[in-house]
Amino acid sequence: MGEFWGEIVSFLSSERLWGATRAIIVVIIGLTTAKLVSSGIARIVDKKTDLHRTMLLKRGTYHLILILFLITALHQVGFNLSVLLGAAGIFSVAIGFASQTSASNLISGLFLVAERPFTVGDVIRVGTTTGEVLSIDTLSVKLRTFDNLFVRIPNESLIKSEVTTLTRFPIRRADLMVGVAYKEDLSKVRAILEEVADKNPLSLEEPKPRYIFQGFGESSLDIQFSVWAKRENFLDLKNSIYSEIKTAFDEQGIEIPFPHRTIYTGSVTEPFPIKTSGDQPADQS
C-alpha cells in the first residue's frame, strides 16, 4: 500500500504530470481557438459565397487548427512526432487501400465543390432520379425527390455520370408533341398553335414559340411546338397549353387522331362495303 502511494506521489511530482497538464491546456486552447477562428471566417465569407462553401471552409479551418494543437499537445506529453508521423504514413497507406471507394467519393466531393455544377436548393436530374439537392456532403449528395423520397447519390457517381441542373437558368422550353390527322391543313394548324401560345400569358412572347414539322407519323402528322416559360411556370404552362390546344382544335374542327390502321387497295378508295347477312343454311357452310 505504501509503495502504491509512493508511486502516486512520485508521479504527481514528476515532469510527466506537468507535461500532461500542459497538453490538456493546449487542447482546451486549441478547441476554443478553432471554434472562434472558424466561426469568424464563416461570418466574414458568409455573404460572399454560398452556404455550402461557407460550411466547408468553417469545418476545414476548425479541423486544421485542432490538428495543429493536438500535435503540439502530443509533443508536450513526450511523444516523438517523427515516429508518430512515420507510423501515420504507413497507416494511411493501409487505410487508403482499404477505403478506396470512400477516398474516391471524398476527392469527387472536392471536385464537385470546385466545379459547382449545382448548389443546395437546385433541382437536378441524375439518370432517372430528379430531385431537390438537400446537401452536398463529403461522400455523397442528398436529394429529395418530388414523391418525397430521400436519395443518397455517391459523389463518385455524380462525377462520372451526366447531371442535369433544371434550375440553372431562369427560363425553360417546353417541347409539346402534337399530332393531327393527315387531312388537316398544316398552315391552319400552325396558325392555331401560334394563336394559342400568344393568348397564354405564361408562354413567353420572346423567345418566340417554334413550330417544327417532325414528319409523317404512323397515324398522324407529327408536329413539335416548342414554347418558352419562366422556370417556375414550366409545369403550369405545359398543363394549360395542352388543354388550350385541345379546345382550339375542337373548336376549329382539327382532328387529333389516335393510332389506327386504314386499308387501301393501292389508291385512294371508298371504304370497303361491309354487308351483314343472316344465318347461312347448314348445307351451304
Place this chain on the structure above:
Amino acid sequence: MTTEFDNLPHWWGSFTFPYEQGLQWRIGPLTLIVCHRNGEWHLGHQRAENFEDPDITWEVCRTEELPETLDNHSRYIFSKAVKELLVTPRLADRPVISRPRVPFNLTAGEEVTLYVSSPLWLELALALGASPPIKLEEVSIQRPSDTWFGPSTLEGELCYASATHCRIHLDELPQRAHRAITPVLIRNQADTTLTVERLNLPAPLLSLYVCAEGQLWTPRVTLIRGRDEDMAELKIDDKPPEEINSPRLLGAPRQTAHVGALIRAFNAVFS
C-alpha cells in the same frame, strides 16, 4: 359609402365598407369583388377570356354576388375593425417590353417622342388611420404575357410584353382607364440608323400621376443611344410630364433609378 358610385371620376380611391357589404369593380376584362363580413375581408377576381373592347369601360357598384364564386378567391382575417379599403393603381413590377405594331427606323442624329402605354395593377390595402395601410394583394387588370429581354437565353431579364402603337402625336392618344401613358424620348446619337422592334420601358422605376381628365401618366423617360448597339443611357424626369394639366402624384416608383444608368433598351430579338 363615402363615394357615390354612379358619379365616380375614377376606379381608385378610398372606399368605406359597411358590414356585410360587397363592392364590385369591372374594369375591362377584370371583375373584382370585395366583401367585408364577420371580421373577414373576402377578395375574389377573375378575367374574361377572349375579351375584346378597345374602349375598356369600367364601373364600380354594389353587389350581392359573393367573391367565392369567382375563379380566384382569398380571405383575410383581422382582429381590428377595419372598414376602409384603399384601391391604388400601380405600374408593373417588371420592365414592360413594348413591341410597336409596325417597327420604325430612327436615322442617325434624329430624336422622337413616343407615347407608350403600359398595363396597370390594382393594389388593395386596408387603411388603419394613422398607421401605414396593410397591403392585401395586387391584381392585374389584364394579365400581360411574360417575355424575355436579352441577347440570349442565358443573359437577360424576365419582363412583361405589351403591343403598342407607339404614337407620336398626342391628339391621337386614346384615353384608357386601364393603362398608363409614358412619353419616351429616344435620341439616336450613334452614326447608324436605329430600328426599333422592341422597346424596354422600365416600369418599376416610374412614378404614377393622374391628370385633370383622369388619365394616368408617368414621367418622361429619355433613352440616349450613344453607340451602335442596343444599349442606351436612361434618364427619368423627377417631375410629371409636360403634356398634362393639373397633375397629381398617385404613387411612388417601386424601385429607385440609378442616375444615368445604361440599360438594354432596344430590340434584343434572337432566334
